[in-house]
Amino acid sequence: MSPNDLSLPAPRRDLRLPFGAALAAAACLAPLFLGSYSLHAIIIALIFLLPAHGLNLLVGYTGLLSLAQAAFFGIGAYTSGLMAVHFGTPFYLNFLAAGLLAGAIALPLGIPALRLRATSFVMCTLGFVIIGQAIAKNWIGLTRGDMGLSGIPKPYFALGPASFTISGTTSFYYLVLVIAVIGTLAAYLIVRSAAGRNMVAIRENETLAESVGIPTWRYKLVVFMISAAFAGLGGSIYAHYLTVVSPLTFQMYYSTTMLIIVLGGGAGTISGVVFGSLLFVGLSEALRVAPEVRMIAYGLCLLALVFWFPKGFAPLIDRFWSFLRERK
Amino acid sequence: MVSAIFEQIVNGIVSGSVYAIVAVGMTMIFGVLRAINFAHGEYYMLGTFGAWFAIEYFDLPYPVAIVIGVIATAVIAVVVGQFVMQRIVGAPPETGVLATLGIALVLQNTVILVFGGGYKFFSGGYIEPVSIFGFTLAEQRVLIIIVCILVFIGLELMVTYSRMGKAMRAVSQNIECCAVVGIDVPQVALRTFILGACLAALSGVLTAPVNVSVYGGMGEIITFKTLPVIIMGGLGNVRGTFFAAMILGIAESLVATYVGLQFRDTVGFATLMLVLMWRPHGLFSAQARF
Numbered sequence: 098m099s100p101n102d103l104s105l106p107a108p109r110r111d112l113r114l115p116f117g118a119a120l121a122a123a124a125c126l127a128p129l130f131l132g133s134y135s136l137h138a139i140i141i142a143l144i145f146l147l148p149a150h151g152l153n154l155l156v157g158y159t160g161l162l163s164l165a166q167a168a169f170f171g172i173g174a175y176t177s178g179l180m181a182v183h184f185g186t187p188f189y190l191n192f193l194a195a196g197l198l199a200g201a202i203a204l205p206l207g208i209p210a211l212r213l214r215a216t217s218f219v220m221c222t223l224g225f226v227i228i229g230q231a232i233a234k235n236w237i238g239l240t241r242g243d244m245g246l247s248g249i250p251k252p253y254f255a256l257g258p259a260s261f262t263i264s265g266t267t268s269f270y271y272l273v274l275v276i277a278v279i280g281t282l283a284a285y286l287i288v289r290s291a292a293g294r295n296m297v298a299i300r301e302n303e304t305l306a307e308s309v310g311i312p313t314w315r316y317k318l319v320v321f322m323i324s325a326a327f328a329g330l331g332g333s334i335y336a337h338y339l340t341v342v343s344p345l346t347f348q349m350y351y352s353t354t355m356l357i358i359v360l361g362g363g364a365g366t367i368s369g370v371v372f373g374s375l376l377f378v379g380l381s382e383a384l385r386v387a388p389e390v391r392m393i394a395y396g397l398c399l400l401a402l403v404f405w406f407p408k409g410f411a412p413l414i415d416r417f418w419s420f421l422r423e424r425k
Numbered sequence: 426m427v428s429a430i431f432e433q434i435v436n437g438i439v440s441g442s443v444y445a446i447v448a449v450g451m452t453m454i455f456g457v458l459r460a461i462n463f464a465h466g467e468y469y470m471l472g473t474f475g476a477w478f479a480i481e482y483f484d485l486p487y488p489v490a491i492v493i494g495v496i497a498t499a500v501i502a503v504v505v506g507q508f509v510m511q512r513i514v515g516a517p518p519e520t521g522v523l524a525t526l527g528i529a530l531v532l533q534n535t536v537i538l539v540f541g542g543g544y545k546f547f548s549g550g551y552i553e554p555v556s557i558f559g560f561t562l563a564e565q566r567v568l569i570i571i572v573c574i575l576v577f578i579g580l581e582l583m584v585t586y587s588r589m590g591k592a593m594r595a596v597s598q599n600i601e602c603c604a605v606v607g608i609d610v611p612q613v614a615l616r617t618f619i620l621g622a623c624l625a626a627l628s629g630v631l632t633a634p635v636n637v638s639v640y641g642g643m644g645e646i647i648t649f650k651t652l653p654v655i656i657m658g659g660l661g662n663v664r665g666t667f668f669a670a671m672i673l674g675i676a677e678s679l680v681a682t683y684v685g686l687q688f689r690d691t692v693g694f695a696t697l698m699l700v701l702m703w704r705p706h707g708l709f710s711a712q713a714r715f
Contacts (some may be wrong), residue, residue, distance in 0.1 A: 162519050209702050215518035216461045218700055220652050224694035227649060231691040349645070353530065360523070389534040389542070396530030403523045404512055 112421040124274060128267040135383050136266050142379030143277040144334050147372050148351075149358040150284040151327025155366030156356075158288060160300030162215075165206070165222035168229040169199040169325040169349035171342075173332025175233065178246040178342040187260070188252035189352075192276075192333045199329025200322045207321040211314070223349070230347035240296050245343030252337045273334060276319045280327065287323070297322060297365075328355075354378065357395050360402050363411025368418075372410055427603060433678045439566045439635075441674025442573035443519035446628035447647055448654040449580060449666045450621025456597035456661030457617045460513045460521025464505075465625055466648030470641065471498045472626025473547070473633045474536055480549045487549035491630045499569035499619055501532070506622075514614050515600060529648070537641035549636020565634045572631060576594060576624065577667050584663060593617055597661055646690065649668045653697035659707025 128136055148166050155161050173195035180191045210221045233240050240246065241362045252272060253262040263272050285291055298306040299313050307313045354377070362373020377398075381391045402409055451465045455476045476494035477483045485493065505528055551564035584590035592613045595603050603610050625647075633639060654673055658665035673693060681689040700708065 162522060209646070209698070213705065216522060217656070217705060219522050220461065221698055221701055223649070223652075224698050227694045228691055231688070236683075263662070298448050353526065356523075356526075373701050387538075391540040392530045392534040392537070396527040396534070399523050399527030399530070400509060404509075409543055 113418070116409070116421055128270055132199070133266045136270050138268055138383035139375070140266070140273050140338065141382050142374045143273045144331055145354065145358060145378045146277050146333035146371060146374045147280045147334070148328040149355050149362075149374050150280055150367070151167055151324035151331075152355045153359045153367070153370045154284065154287065154320050154327075156298070156359055157366070158293060158296040158300060158368075159317060160303075161211075161317065161321070162219055163222045163324070164219060164349070164352040165210075165225040166324070166328045166355045167346075168222075169203060169224040169281060169328035170335070170351050170355075171226075171229050171233065171344075171347040172199045172202055172310040172325075173329030174336040174342045174346045175246070175332075176239060176329065177333035178249045178336040179239070181249050182246060185250075186254055187255040188263075188337060189254065191329060191337070192252075195333035196326040196330040199284040199332070200326030203322040203325030204318070207318050207325075211317050214353040217367060223352075226347055226352060230344050233344035233347055241345060242343070245341055245342045245345075246336075249336050249340045251343065252334075255323065267286060269338065273338075276330075276334065280330070281349060281367060281371060284327075284370075288367060290317070300365075309329045310351075353392075353395060361398055361409045363414065366411045369411045371407060372414060376410075381389050407411070429682075430559065430679075431485070433682050434675055435560075435562065436566075437675030437678030438671060439569055439674070440677060441671035442569050443574050443628050443632050444650055444654050444674055445667050445670035446576055446631075447625045448651045448658070448670055449577070450624040451651050452655040452658060452661055452663065452666045453580075453593065453617050454510075454621045455655065456620045457593055457614050458513050458521065459509060460516075460525065461652070461655075462618075462621070463522060463525040463648060464532060464644075465525075465621070465651055466644035466646065467529050467532040468498050468502065468622040468625040468644070469629035470536065470644030470648045471501060471532065471629075472623075473629035473639050473643065474540065474641075475626070476549070476630040477545060477547050477639045478632060480547070487551075487634070490549060492628040493529050497622050499623050502622035503615075504620045506618045510618045511611045511615055514610060522708075525684070529644070533641055535642055540641065542641055544638040544640045545638045547633040547637055552634055563635065565631070569631050572627070576627075577663070580663055588617060589613070595665065608659055649694045650690075653693040653700070656697055656705075656710050659710030662707060662710050665707055665709025669707070 107213075127139065130139055131139070132337045148170050152163065152166050155163050176195040176198045177191040180186045180194060181188075186194075206225055210218060210225075213221055236242075251262055251264045251269070253260060263269055288296075295306065295316060298311055299316055300307075303313055332346065335346075357377050358373040359370055360373075361377055362371070377395070383393070386394070389410025447465065447469055450468075451462050454460070454462050454465070472494040474494075475497035476487075476490035478497075479490040479493040480487065509524055509528060513524060551568060553564050553565060554561040555564050556562075557567070582590075584594060592603070592608050595608055596610055596613050600610055603613075629647075636643075650673070654670045655666060657669035657672065658667070673696065676696070677689050677692045680692050
């Protein structure tokens with residue numbers, strides 16, 4: 098090499114596009130390589146992705162720590178299950194109705210709850226889960242109480258005369274994949290919009306946000322409803338996947354799981370939540386970890402996240418992205 | 426009819442006493458750490474399991490089992506306090522919520538993992554009925570009420586007169602000033618936390634003979650019932666907690682009898698929300714302190 102050769106090393110190509118394409122291909126071809134149990138694990142992870150996106154809008158972007166996600170998840174599951182069992186409506190109707198109803202119920206619950214701050218808000222949202230479970234147990238005429246709803250049909254679509262049912266694990270995987278991609282896109286669009294920036298402003302400094310003219314109260318209420326709608330949609334698929342709903346759908350367990358996904362993956366990032374749900378739900382489901390061990394692991398994760406890794410895996414993902422983009 | 430209502434009220438006072446002993450620990454911990462301890466019910470569970478273990482495996486008499494249950498919980502509380510609770514001092518509220526939720530998950534599921542998730546029979550305690558003022562009551566229930574009264578008299582004296590109590594009150598008012606005048610804030614926080622956990626354990630051991638069954642998930646429901654009590658009592662308010670616990674206990678007992686047993690566990694959270702909406706600083710505090 099001559100001393101006056103000053104040319105820089107050849108720029109490396111931007112690898113983000115190829116990586117994205119590889120990821121998409123992997124997602125589409127997964128059923129070819131994975132056994133039905135691993136596929137099941139991914140389906141569960143993708144189902145939890147929707148409520149986690151909702152929670153992320155609330156916790157990560159608006160800065161409201163909520164434990165109510167399980168309540169709306171349960172409402173969605175019951176709505177979907179009841180409609181399918183009693184009226185035999187096609188899946189997309191149940192799915193939309195679950196989301197809409199969960200979102201609508203969040204309005205009267207959110208108005209009083211959002212007046213509260215910090216810890217009081219957390220306790221109030223926890224109360225929604227407890228009371229939801231009590232209603233599911235005791236409104237026997239509607240929910241059949243502790244027996245739960247069983248025999249919820251697998252998702253079936255009816256468009257005019259044509260109708261088909263999604264019964265196999267593989268076809269269910271594609272259904273959930275499509276829904277998860279749309280959900281992720283929706284969350285991304287919300288976050289990237291002006292509204293998303295206002296949400297971040299509220300998270301960073303609510304008083305300042307109010308003073309520059311952001312209607313903080315209305316924002317918080319709408320985000321609470323959107324996050325509930327996401328949870329309701331997730332609950333709907335969950336009901337159709339397991340074909341059973343019981344009052345135990347209203348359980349702190351689900352709220353904790355969604356919280357772990359969001360905080361562990363990286364609150365306030367979309368990619369982190371996707372990663373988090375695959376890691377914390379998909380992986381633990383795939384490894385068939387006993388529920389107690391999983392809960393202990395979640396507990397230790399929470400402690401580690403709070404004290405040592407407040408951003409979860411987000412910094413790691415960021416570094417990976419910038420590594421892919423790097424042009425040196 | 427009147428005597429039936431009276432009996433329910435007495436039952437309510439007994440469960441109110443149980444809640445009061447647990448809740449007073451939680452409210453004191455809140456006063457010092459400014460954090461709701463979502464793991465508080467787990468110390469109740471740990472105390473019960475410690476006593477159950479002592480009785481079942483070593484055949485020890487109940488009074489010794491009480492001491493063992495409380496000491497076992499204290500040991501665990503020292504570890505948790507050192508590694509987790511001390512870090513919460515002065516941290517944002519979310520930190521406290523998430524850290525204590527994590528502790529709750531770890532403690533509860535470790536116990537389930539070690540001892541299994543099933544119900545266990547708690548043999549021990551004084552279940553002989555005694556007759557007071559014309560109606561009968563198990564001795565254990567009388568014991569619970571007496572212990573509750575003693576605990577509250579003791580705490581009232583401690584908070585008012587002892588050095589530790591004064592330090593606790595000082596920390597609950599202003600952490601920075603405490604540091605300036607030389608109060609060891611993390612030490613006060615640790616001691617308050619251990620005291621609170623021990624009280625919860627004591628309450629658990631005393632209640633076990635009445636509830637008879639012991640299981641790993643029993644702490645969660647206690648946490649859920651303690652939250653409305655401390656909010657109603659006014660966070661950090663020891664005396665208010667006592668009255669709030671009695672109100673909740675009696676209300677639950679009346680609802681269970683006259684409305685339906687299945688609604689008993691919702692009373693707490695329904696009151697919690699009403700109080701949060703209507704008087705967020707509690708029924709017994711003149712103004713919000715936190």
